[in-house]
Amino acid sequence: MTAVGGRARAGTTAARRGTAWESWVIGAGIVLLVLYCLAPFWWMLVSSLKGPAEIASNRLWPEDPTLVNYRGVFGGQNDFGYAVRNSVVIAVATTASAMVIAVFSGYALARLRFRGRNLVLALVLACSMFPGVAIVTPLYQMFSDWGWIDQYQAMVVPNISFALPLAIFVLTTFFREMPWELEEAARVDGCGPIGAFFRVILPLAVPGVVTTGLLVFFAAWNEYLISSVVSITLASNPVTVALAKFAGDTEFQQPFGSQMAAGVVVTVPLVVLVLLFQRRIVSGLSAGGFR
Amino acid sequence: MTWRTWRRPRRRSAGPDGARPEPALATAPGAGGTAPARPAGAVGGSGERAAGAARPPAAPRGGRRRPATERGIERRLAFWLLAPTLGALALVVAYPVGSAVIRSLFDDPIGRDPVFVGIDNYLQALVGFDREDFWAAVGNTVFFTVVSVLLETAIGLVMALVMHRAFRGRGIVRAAVLLPWALPTAVSAVMWDWMLQPEGIVNALIGAEVVWGGSEWPAKWSIIAAEVWKTAPFVALLILAGLQTIPPHLYEAAALDGASAWRRFTSVTLPLVRPALVVAVLFRTLDALRMYDLPQILTGGANNTETLSILVVRTATGELKAGYGGALSTLTFLFVFLCAFLLIRAMGANVFAGFRAEGGR
Incomplete structure (x- = not known):
């Protein structure tokens, strides 16, 4: 008895002694963590604000901030405005179509009993492991035959297919936790199964749908491999492809100033979305993690 | 009552996949007692009502016992709900992979048609x-x-x-x-x-x-x-x-x-x-x-x-x-x-x- 009490007391003192030391370590860890994540972003921003004379210096802030790089991004031969427009169209179209399709499938997989359900799940999961390079050449040939090269649908359709497995997975997880008694109640009150779904379940599922939609949007905004093959001219290049093949406005070998400015332009919408929806995104990521 | 209790009531012989009987739930049609069976015709109606789903049907309230066809409806609904996903995956994953595998069995000539070369x-x-x-x-x-x-x-x-x-x-x-x-x-x-x-x-x-x-x-x-x-x-x-x-x-x-x-x-x-x-x-x-x-x-x-x-x-x-x-x-x-x-x-x-x-x- 005494031994146990003694040990417990020793434990508490050790814990108390630990707290000051520990909170210091945790605080330092947090600072390091934030620095680790954000320092490259800071450097991108700083570099984008340095003019040609200053860009080579490694000063941690711009001595003479200038927007010359941003003018180079949107003017001249780069015309990054087109790329931003292309990416917005592609990402929005992908998100909207993928979400409609995924809501249907997620509902069926979470809610209905039918034969072959596990087969469908296995297929969807197998597709999520799929290496994109395995299909890029046949896709290119197929899209050439259809005259789709340099068209938005050549990027939207593959993006939808790549987004579907994750979207269905996350949505199915969300749907399985819905209060389905409410749907039943609606049906008792005379709603059909589809009416009950649209009027009762879907409104309740909005948080899950928004979360999933965000993940799909990020994936579509970030896609590079397929776009780099099926989109050739600036007219259809999304931001990722346009940025990678940037031409400089100045004499530099590689126009890093403009590339950093374009990087900032691409990142700003993402920062806004992350700040607005961080909780949602995290819950979606962990729901996708097979819980 | 849970979803299962009303969805489940079907005759044992109703579904081909009725291999998992749930004795407690596998009540006879209309076993709820209070609910009159909805006419079979209403069943198809509820399935196809997708577009006009906003309006509840005029069917009798609580009429929700359609034992024989409920499973069929559910299966058909599942098929149509999954069809777009399966279609998209077939178009952008299955078909290209298949064609890449077939193409990989042919050579890459210049100026003539590819010839079958097996696993070369x-x-x-x-x-x-x-x-x-x-x-x-x-x-x-x-x-x-x-x-x-x-x-x-x-x-x-x-x-x-x-x-x-x-x-x-x-x-x-x-x-x-x-x-x-x-x-x-x-x-x-x-x-x-x-x-x-x-x-x-x-x-x-x-x-x-x-x-x-x-x-x-x-x-x-x-x-x-x-x-x-x-x-x-x-x-x-x-x-x-x-x-x-x-x-x-x-x-x-x-x-x-x-x-x-x-x-x-x-x-x-x-x-x-x-x-x-x-x-x-x-x-x-x-x-x-x-x-x-x-x-x-x-x-x-x-x-x-x-x-x-x-x-x-x-x-x-x-x-x-x-x-x-x-x-x-x-x-x-x-x-x-x-x-x-x-x-x-x-x-x-x-x-x-x-x-x-x-x-x-």
Whole structure:
């Protein structure tokens, strides 16, 4: 008895002694963590604000901030405005179509009993492991035959297919936790199964749908491999492809100033979305993690 | 009454898959007693009412016993709900893969039609003329995957432990950790390219004169650094979700029993966070095996940093060898699936667990 009490007391003192030391370590860890994540972003921003004379210096802030790089991004031969427009169209179209399709499938997989359900799940999961390079050449040939090269649908359709497995997975997880008694109640009150779904379940599922939609949007905004093959001219290049093949406005070998400015332009919408929806995104990521 | 009780009431003989009888629930039609059977005609109506779903039907209230056809409706509904997904996956995954496999059995001539050559293209990659390129790409892919996943997991675990213990500034930390994950890999690659220039910030900070893009090992490590920077926070988030499911009283009990901090970590934290860890490692490994954007933009595959994905794209779309490229892409695809299979086996991750737990519900 005494031994146990003694040990417990020793434990508490050790814990108390630990707290000051520990909170210091945790605080330092947090600072390091934030620095680790954000320092490259800071450097991108700083570099984008340095003019040609200053860009080579490694000063941690711009001595003479200038927007010359941003003018180079949107003017001249780069015309990054087109790329931003292309990416917005592609990402929005992908998100909207993928979400409609995924809501249907997620509902069926979470809610209905039918034969072959596990087969469908296995297929969807197998597709999520799929290496994109395995299909890029046949896709290119197929899209050439259809005259789709340099068209938005050549990027939207593959993006939808790549987004579907994750979207269905996350949505199915969300749907399985819905209060389905409410749907039943609606049906008792005379709603059909589809009416009950649209009027009762879907409104309740909005948080899950928004979360999933965000993940799909990020994936579509970030896609590079397929776009780099099926989109050739600036007219259809999304931001990722346009940025990678940037031409400089100045004499530099590689126009890093403009590339950093374009990087900032691409990142700003993402920062806004992350700040607005961080909780949602995290819950979606962990729901996708097979819980 | 639960959903199941009203959905289930059907005659035993009703469904072909009635192999799982649920005695308590398999009530006879109309067994609810209060509800009159809805005429069979109303059933088809409720199924096809998709568009006009806003209006409740004029069917009698509570009329919801359509035993014989309920299953059929459910099956038909499931089919139509899944059709767009299956169609999209067939169009963009199944068909291209099939055509790549078929094309890989033909050669790549100039000026005549391709001829069937059997598995020659595969032999060329595995043991033939191009084996060095192929095996180098396999080696690089495996090296990048193993090293970056190990580093990501270790760094991610430390990050998650720190985030788990932080009480102030959680929102800021979460947003900061999400940003590298959200940044497009293409942008991240250009950004690291800039930071790793010979006169760049990284060399200035570490006080060295490394030409990162100039030789094999610096180039490889710069790819790993950029990869780990972007993905360790993602791993940390997955692990953090696992940490948050551990009940605090387990730590208190362990502390009461005199377990040291290290012992609490190895005996309480690690075993309980294992499922989240396994999932994170699985996700990351499958992603890293497909790595393309980052090495393609950062090094272009120079200095022996070519991954399998880069090799496939270079061969098939750069050199226009559709047959040999098809063989390479098929090998890549088999390789990724083999790795996934072995990994799932080795780590005992049950990827279906979430779905199977409650059967069809």
